[in-house]
Amino acid sequence: MATNPLFATKNLRDILAEAEGHGRLKRVLGPLGLIALGVGAIIGAGIFVSTGKAAAETAGPALMLSFVVAGMTCVFAALCYAEFAGMAPVAGSAYTYAYCSLGELFAWIIGWDLVLEYAVGSATVANGWSSYFQVILKKAGFLIPMTLTAAPVTFDDGVVRVNYFAERTVMVGEREKTIRYTHKLVEVKDGAGKAQRVLKWVDTEDRKVYGDAGDPEVEKQFSVISRSYVNLPAVVIVLIITVFLIVGISESASFNAVMVFIKLFAVLFVILVGAFFVNPENWTNNFAPFGYGGFSFFGITQLTIGQTVEGRPVGMLAGAAIIFFSYIGFDAVSTQAEEAKNPGRDVPIGIIGSLIVCTILYIGVVAVLTGMVPYSQIDTGAGVSSAFRSAAGVDGVSDAVKSILISSEAIIAIAGVAGITSVLLVMMLSGPRVLLAMARDGLIPKGFFASVHPKFQTPWLSTIAVSVFVMVLAGVLPIDALLELTNMGTLFAFAVVCAAVLVMRRINPEAHRPFRCPMVPVIPVLGILSCLMLMLSLPVGNWLRLIVWLGLGLLIYFLYGRHHSELRKANQSAAN
16 A cells, blocks of 8 residues: 555655765764754853743742753653654754654654744844843943834734834933833723733833823823834844854854853853852742642643742742743754764764753752842842842952952843854754755755855855844844744644654664664653643643644645655656
């Protein structure tokens, strides 16, 4: 009985042969370079900000356990990625793994999903880079015009609105301070106690509500009111990264290594210096103030296991669902398998090594932060830097130590920019490699997306295409909308790779596996279940966005991909 062409699988030998043929990429990355790429993709500025918010509002010191839970979820998927990366050390990552195990249709779905993950993820990171860069400029006394610093549209309760900004100048002591505001829907209660969402002017820094949007008395106090046209810093950083990616993988890896060194220095500085100011009672007195639950189904509080606060699930599991996305990026190492010197050995080391390093550092930062400051007193906007400023005011601290503590804010700011830059580089490095693999198979136009630069040996046209897409997204859409598009795609990819390992062990048990995922089928099944658990905890809107994106992808596949499939052509020729 003939195999349905939609589910035809690609021979592993053919995949390896293609990667070594014309248009191959340059193998220059060793294990340390791959670990650096993994760490660069995972750790961003969020370690200095989001950890404080999650500890204060969701999990307390138990956030340390949240990172363990989230890290274990990633380890399950990472072990499956590592097995495939050793078997098929080519560009394409989960797309290629699905093609040789689950068939062409599943390969297309996961490839299209990875385009979403890496392109939209890159736009999210670029948007975050812009915000962080503006903070640094503001501290230096420079302000970029509001029309060029934010997305021109925003989304609230499914409604698309024009993004307006306002600013006013106030005196803080003897200094002038410019405060910027933007429109936000804020939940307030009317006279009857019924909650409703009202459009307000909100401080862009501390999120304090200033007044009703459209209130003439409020707006009289603003010196400027304007709309935004484009997030220019986000567009510019994407353009700069694109140049590095086209010039070559060696240059990109070297640039990434410098960025990773800067942010690792800052993280270790926080852990080692902060450890001297830890009060263990901040852990023991109330380690899990919100409990150990907090898992919800589709974000619906009526379906929450554990406590809720102001309509939000809270607890250790809720913390794990929030900070899980701090781990997004380790899978990017697998997309560089074709550029690894010894992929069968080095890629698994890069994937597992980067996860271990990042988990240790995450737990270290959370331990120091919740040990320096009681969880309820953590500054949710700048948790780490605020904790260090507080430590500088403690009696008995010498002037030298005080100076070190005060300088921490500058160190963290520089590391934040470096951290986000390295994340952006690795995310943008990965997307074009997936498109390259899909183009080699004929599922998208080969002449364009499979083109490798004759001098630099990089997929330069795919890189340009992805970069243009990222610049549009980063320049136009707000970060919240971008982040929601990224989350589901990543978890979906993880679950598919775990399933692919089970299938591949069954249909091709004799294949050469330089690295074997241990405890099969237990580890892959746990990976699938843990990913599904986290997917179910996300709001329904995330599921709808994923379905729409995959629906668009299937339309392209049936209109173009299936008719130009190299595998389909080869199978038809063999049949004739």
